[in-house]
Amino acid sequence: MIDPNIWIAFGSWYHIILDISLLLSIYLFFKLPKEKRANSTYWLPFLILCHFVVYQNFGAYTNYNFEFKKAVNAYLGNTENPKFNLWLYNITERQILTVLYLFLIRSWLEPSMKKYINWMIYSFVVIALILQITKVELMYTEQPVIFALGANMILIACGLYFIGLITNEKYLVSNPLRLLSFWTTTFLLFNYSLTYVSSVSLLYLYRVNPVLGKSLFQIGRVMGVINISALVLLIASAFLTKLFDREPLYESGR
Amino acid sequence: MNPADNQIYIIIFSTLFLGGLMSTFVVAMVFIHRQRQAQNRQKMDQMRAEFEKTIRNVEHEIHQETLTQVGRELHDNIGQLLSLTKLNLNSPKPEKQTEGREYLDKIIKEVRALSKTLNLDWLESVSLDDFIRQQLEKIQSTGFCQTALESDGSYLELSKDQKLVLIRVIQECLNNAIKHAQPDRIDIRIAKNNQSRRIEIQDDGAGFDPSKASTGSGMFNLKKRMETIGGKFYLTSEVGKGTHITLELPF
Known part of the structure; x- marks a missing residue:
């Protein structure tokens, strides 16, 4: 008989949508011709989506298997709050996902702007490592500085995309409303701006006003689903040529 | 209201403010994009009109x-041949009449060749x-100066418009050299590098001061023409030291 706790951990609307999105994107990705699968326009969103769904499910697993979560927390030195699984979200969401999103936005920029994203990625990785090695920000608890840094970098990268949109000749001849890069960047912009304050003050909110904390957390989940849908559409864009235009800076051999 | 409530209100307000700010930003960007798109379209139309005008002018000039x-050929070559034919055909000697008929064949060939150029x-x-090569041979056959062409064949593949503009620009450069520079030698070199292909026209004539306004406008026209086909025009010259022109076209 299936443990009812499995359903509690993995059966929320959020996880079901994410899992369906992953299955759909796997199907779509492997339906793509080989040369398109080798192109970052398609494999990068697929990689981000896989990463996102896998760590969300892993997060659900840590809630299901408390002993495992407790052991990891103890290994990291957190014996005070064994219920926390922030260590997972700190590494996968606040650090790796930020870098992956920066790479995704970078793929839509003209070469002259790509160097700014490269520098952002280098500095983000170095600063995040220094902050964690020096224990200024612990891995198992809130990391407001690393999150703020990553979110600001994503917002700046989105800004760079919009600058390219209004200055680059190739973007100027296209209709942004038919570009998936435009929608994905817009959703990222909303995701990071709407969750910015609540993410930085997450623990405080849960302590002072748990109802509001949960409500704001739900905003993050809704934005997460919207972003995942955008990623699925990016992978499916090769089949939706009537709905969406090809990216203006698309290179077939990338 | 306790401080915790205040902070919660600040969090809610900041979230809403950031959301509103981002919405305004995205809407503004779409609006600016639309405006710039219209400007860009106007600019492109203008450029296209300018390009078409240049091509029409070039065609007209080549025609002229x-x-x-053709006039020169009719006067200097065919006219002479016709006079010779008349003289020979009027002669009672049969060998002269045969020679006259040979001249007629030659005239027919020359006229056919001329009509093709019209x-x-x-x-x-x-x-x-x-x-x-033909242009340089013509210059050399007049005894005006020595010429040489060195080419790696990098300009063998060209669109009709590009070829038209290049022909006119080269014609103009050679005309300028003959009219104003009195060179002893004109060399043309065609070569390519990784990004572009180049035509270098070098003469050892009188040269001139390119900064003077009287010469500047002709050069400006040539430069503009090269730009309409996406190319570049460079000129260096010094009084007494000849002129060096480079026509560059990307691949």
Whole structure:
């Protein structure tokens, strides 16, 4: 008989949508011709989506298997709050996902702007490592500085995309409303701006006003689903040529 | 209201403010994009009109140049041949009459060749290298100066418009050299590098001061023409030291 706790951990609307999105994107990705699968326009969103769904499910697993979560927390030195699984979200969401999103936005920029994203990625990785090695920000608890840094970098990268949109000749001849890069960047912009304050003050909110904390957390989940849908559409864009235009800076051999 | 409530209100307000700010930003960007798109479209239309005008002018000039050449040929070559034919045919000697008939054949060939140059279809069949070679041979055959062409064939593949503009620009450069520079030698070199292909026209004539306004406008026209086909025009010259012109076209 299936443990009812499995359903509690993995059966929320959020996880079901994410899992369906992953299955759909796997199907779509492997339906793509080989040369398109080798192109970052398609494999990068697929990689981000896989990463996102896998760590969300892993997060659900840590809630299901408390002993495992407790052991990891103890290994990291957190014996005070064994219920926390922030260590997972700190590494996968606040650090790796930020870098992956920066790479995704970078793929839509003209070469002259790509160097700014490269520098952002280098500095983000170095600063995040220094902050964690020096224990200024612990891995198992809130990391407001690393999150703020990553979110600001994503917002700046989105800004760079919009600058390219209004200055680059190739973007100027296209209709942004038919570009998936435009929608994905817009959703990222909303995701990071709407969750910015609540993410930085997450623990405080849960302590002072748990109802509001949960409500704001739900905003993050809704934005997460919207972003995942955008990623699925990016992978499916090769089949939706009537709905969406090809990216203006698309290179077939990338 | 306790401080915790205040902070919660600040969090909610900041979240809403950031959301509103981002919405305004995205809407503003779409609006600016639309505006710039319209400006860009206008600019493109203007450029296209300018390009078409340049091509029309170039075609007209090549036509004029061809007509001048045809007139010269009719007067200097065919006219002479016809006089000779008349003289020979009027002669009672049979060998002279045979010679006269040979001249007639030659005249027919010359007229056929001339008639072909009257429309611009010859441009399609001739390569840029062949055109330059013919122009240089013509200059050399007049005894005006020595010429040489060195080519790696990098201009063999060109669109009709590009070829038309290049032919006119080269023609103009050579005319300028003959009219104003009195050179002993004109050298043309065609070569390519990784990004572009180049035509270098070098003469050892009188040279001039390119900064003078009287010479500047002609050069400006040539530069503009090269720009309409996505190319570049460079000129260096010094009084007494000849002129060096580079025409550059990306791949």
